[in-house]
Amino acid sequence: MNSDKIKIKAEYLTKKFELLPAKNTKNKARSLVSSSNKEDQDFWALRNISFEIRNGECVGVIGLNGAGKSTLSNIISGQISQTTGQVEINGDVSIIAANAGMQGNLSGRENIRLKALMVGMSNKEIDNKMDDIIEFSELGPFIDQPVKTYSSGMKAKLGFSIMVHQDPDIMIVDEGLSVGDKTFVDKSRKRMFEFRDQGKTILLVSHDMRTIKEWCDRVIWLNYGEVKAYGTPEEILPEYNKFANWFKKLSRKEQKIYKDKQRQKQMDYSVNQLKKDVLSEDPNMSEAEKQEVTQNLKKNKDSHKLSLLSKVVVWFCLLGFIWTGLVSISDTRLIESIKHPGEFLTERLFKEKKSSEIKSSDVIEIKGSPVAIIDFADKKPQHTELAMKNGDQSNETIQQLVDGADQ
Amino acid sequence: MKDAILYIKEQIKYFRVAVNLSQYSTKSTSMQNKFGRLWEILDPLVQLAINYLIFGVLMHRTAPDGLPPLAWMFIGMGVYTFMQHVITVGSKSVTRQFKLTAKMKFPVSIMPTSSMVGFLTEFSIMVGGGLVIAMFYGYYPSIYWLQIFFYFPLLIIFSLSMSLLCSSIEVVFPDFKFFLNYIFRFLMYGSGVIFDLGHFSVIPNLFIQAQLINPFYYLIEGFRDIAFGREWFWDKGMFNLGFVLITLFLLIIAANTHMKIRDRISDYL
Numbered sequence: 001m002n003s004d005k006i007k008i009k010a011e012y013l014t015k016k017f018e019l020l021p022a023k024n025t026k027n028k029a030r031s032l033v034s035s036s037n038k039e040d041q042d043f044w045a046l047r048n049i050s051f052e053i054r055n056g057e058c059v060g061v062i063g064l065n066g067a068g069k070s071t072l073s074n075i076i077s078g079q080i081s082q083t084t085g086q087v088e089i090n091g092d093v094s095i096i097a098a099n100a101g102m103q104g105n106l107s108g109r110e111n112i113r114l115k116a117l118m119v120g121m122s123n124k125e126i127d128n129k130m131d132d133i134i135e136f137s138e139l140g141p142f143i144d145q146p147v148k149t150y151s152s153g154m155k156a157k158l159g160f161s162i163m164v165h166q167d168p169d170i171m172i173v174d175e176g177l178s179v180g181d182k183t184f185v186d187k188s189r190k191r192m193f194e195f196r197d198q199g200k201t202i203l204l205v206s207h208d209m210r211t212i213k214e215w216c217d218r219v220i221w222l223n224y225g226e227v228k229a230y231g232t233p234e235e236i237l238p239e240y241n242k243f244a245n246w247f248k249k250l251s252r253k254e255q256k257i258y259k260d261k262q263r264q265k266q267m268d269y270s271v272n273q274l275k276k277d278v279l280s281e282d283p284n285m286s287e288a289e290k291q292e293v294t295q296n297l298k299k300n301k302d303s304h305k306l307s308l309l310s311k312v313v314v315w316f317c318l319l320g321f322i323w324t325g326l327v328s329i330s331d332t333r334l335i336e337s338i339k340h341p342g343e344f345l346t347e348r349l350f351k352e353k354k355s356s357e358i359k360s361s362d363v364i365e366i367k368g369s370p371v372a373i374i375d376f377a378d379k380k381p382q383h384t385e386l387a388m389k390n391g392d393q394s395n396e397t398i399q400q401l402v403d404g405a406d407q
Numbered sequence: 408m409k410d411a412i413l414y415i416k417e418q419i420k421y422f423r424v425a426v427n428l429s430q431y432s433t434k435s436t437s438m439q440n441k442f443g444r445l446w447e448i449l450d451p452l453v454q455l456a457i458n459y460l461i462f463g464v465l466m467h468r469t470a471p472d473g474l475p476p477l478a479w480m481f482i483g484m485g486v487y488t489f490m491q492h493v494i495t496v497g498s499k500s501v502t503r504q505f506k507l508t509a510k511m512k513f514p515v516s517i518m519p520t521s522s523m524v525g526f527l528t529e530f531s532i533m534v535g536g537g538l539v540i541a542m543f544y545g546y547y548p549s550i551y552w553l554q555i556f557f558y559f560p561l562l563i564i565f566s567l568s569m570s571l572l573c574s575s576i577e578v579v580f581p582d583f584k585f586f587l588n589y590i591f592r593f594l595m596y597g598s599g600v601i602f603d604l605g606h607f608s609v610i611p612n613l614f615i616q617a618q619l620i621n622p623f624y625y626l627i628e629g630f631r632d633i634a635f636g637r638e639w640f641w642d643k644g645m646f647n648l649g650f651v652l653i654t655l656f657l658l659i660i661a662a663n664t665h666m667k668i669r670d671r672i673s674d675y676l
Contacts, residue, residue, distance in 0.1 A: 029579055
């Protein structure tokens, strides 16, 4: 087992939620164009989080409600994106949460196939695994019922069974097993231990201290968006319990004051603050390193700006299209319009092409009312027959009409 | 342009996933109905029947150049409804199914593609129906049918770029779907789908001669050329250039906005 391989590496991770007055178009568009606006109220759900998770580790994430546990697990599983910092993930991530990505109208069996297909298994592999999955899920006859009729426990069981058979490198369990009953939890636990022994990484988000203690090698304690402590459960759990007890003992008012103070900190945070924090962490950093960190923080993500070449191509395409459009409503051809652009723009625009150049039918108007439709592109004999059948005038009559008009 | 290449790469890499996704989502919706998947075939046929009744029987209208009006109309409608559905449904697919894709490991950009795959059945029934009817009128498969290898990829690329662009707009501006519906209802009449605009003397010839610059009309006419063997695509001259330019423009812009917005979709929904 190669325990040195880093599976998840997070550096200077922050997540800012913009508390937009309303999620309206103006705000969305504004946040796209420029990411900072002084009037906006920002809420930093995660502040300066750095950690490494290695191969074969089971890491617990604990904290009070609103500490950012779910935000963190969502960022790692790629459901939401971080504001600054990098997350490096080596391997496939799978998240367990009840009814994740299930289609309510399909049966359990079809959902298994759908999910497995989506992670890239072949039909043959799925056929081999299908019975195992169904047996593991303990759903029995319900497997062919639509998933929308399942209870939350059944959904969780199905979700977990599918996930453990997907063979992911990294599993995130977000309170996923709390709905299962004792026997199922025991079975899953056994399975999870097997996974750990195979060198797979498990990230467990839970309030249940017993589970954390039993399963995890290390614990991340999140407190209002910050990592309060990161270490073995033996070190952290007593401290966390002490903190939880201390918090419980506070009067309701004091609790509120504490919470508000922490919230305010989360509101006041900014990227500059983050930079200061990062730099003060390691005072021995050389100037070059400092530069690099600052650069990294600024960069945050690829902003997907159009390169100069792309801009040129885009403008060329747009202008070219408009030009062809203009040529099409003038009486000249594309090549001539490029040869003599001046003449084209001043004299040739908004004029009809000579009728011989028009391939489709053309309406002849005499004294303002359409009289006949002439077929210039009359190639096949059946056209004429059909036209006659349909009561249209034949070519001869039209010819007569045209002659008459000329005279 | 980098984004456009990335987008195309993603489409190729995850095409299998897109097809599976589409099959299961149609299965999932059709399981609520008694006839199930039969509706995929019935729906376009009923639409064709309605239009035939109104425009073919009641209004006695004819197609230009004495072409068989029914086949002419069916092909127009097949191509047009395909584009309409891909663009309107595809643009909603990102906002609707974002949750589903986020937990799985594939890019959101294949959502419009996945919904496009679902509409291919409808497309082939309508256009195929048009081709079969054309045969009754004596337009048998000809060398012109080879043009399908030219027009079909263009149709796919154009519809997908539009649908990707609209999906990004819809994330930022959710009301856009209404405008999209109105635009398509107008274009239905403005792109020679069931009427030939040449019939109307009110419209100046200036615009009639420029019709092919409209990418929707260009594609519809292209498919009609296939069926009736009227002309090769190179006979359309500069309109080919216009179409390629606008498609390239849409593709680059759409891929770029999509990539720009992709990381933020979860914040916006």
